[in-house]
Amino acid sequence: MKLRLILLLLTLIATCVDSTNGEDWPGWRGPRGDGISLETSAPLSWSATENIGWRTRLPGNGLSSPIVLGSRVFVTAGNSSDETRRVICLDTATGEILWNVSVHQGPGGTMHRFNSTASSTPVSDGKLVFATFVDDRGLYVVALDFDGTIVWAKNPGTFYSNHGFAACPVIYGEGVIINGQQDGEAFVCMLRRTDGHELWRHIPTTNLRSFSTPLLTTVEGEDQLILTGSAKTLGLNPNTGETVWHADGPSQKFVCTPAVGHGMVFSFGGSPDKHAMALRLGGRGDILQSGLAWRNEKSMPYVPSPILVGNYLHIINDNGVYTCLEPRTG
Secondary structure, eight states, X not given: OHHHHXXXXXXXXXXXXXXXXXXXXXXXXXXXXXXXXOOSOOOSOOOSSTTOOOOOOOSSBOOOOOEEETTEEEEEEEETTTTEEEEEEEETTTOOEEEEEEEEEOOOOSOOTTOOSOOSOOEEOSSEEEEEEEOSSOEEEEEEETTSOEEEEEEEEOOOOTTOOOOOOXXXXXXXXXXXXXXXXXXXXXXXXXXXXXXXXXXXXXXXXXXXXXXXXXXXXEEEEEEEETTEEEEEOTTTOXXXXXXXXXXXXXXXXXXXXXXXXXXXXXXXXXXXXXXXXXXXXEOHHHHEEEEEOSSOOSSSOOEEETTEEEEEOTTXXXXXXXXXXX
């Protein structure tokens, strides 16, 4: 896990270290939530010495991705010796650890053997960094400034899943959206960025663990939050948390983040079956019959997230099979 954190940092830093005007990467899958960078100077190959800007060994374990804001890199880690969860800040140019702050302490609880206590990628609005963790009692959200001072910490609810936790926070408007879908009392909520005050709460119809990070998009001039989990794909009003549309499936449990484009959402569910479906956006209520564009049940992913680039929907499944789909037809 330490190695994975190091490699993730190297991949990002090698991309941006030579570009003083490089695009920030403020959260999971970048500034647009689609996994695509607008950088044109990124190297196409790496080795132990080639295109490596710097190398820093990180204290603790974790599977979260690093985020980059100007001269700062932020990443989370868990320390098994003292059961702390940590947010770490590094200098973008040198890799020097600027600070390493313990933000929570508690047992890791039951989790999948491939998971960690720090699998959720943090997010930043340019002023604060927001990170999410769980222990055996609940889900915790912490906000820190760029000097490593904890501004606020909240416990929006209990959390139970025998696979642990991984969903990443998402910035919208004045809030940060937290996905607490789980086998216990499932919820999705938005907390005010300045003080952690709860602005809205959505209660799923089914209590079922899912780790998919929500995705923001605009449909016919209306902002929507695309959420997969608890056996459904649905769109919420990110200002209120109210359901705009919903559709059952394509499976029951979700890990990967959906993709959006061509007026559709591409949803992938991995348990008990690895299925995919495309839904046409713009509807209201139950859109499964009226909005279904296509389904696919062959070589679909459970954990890896898809990337939509123009007319190509790129998918890598959990067995390493790379599939490219025509997004409008499947």
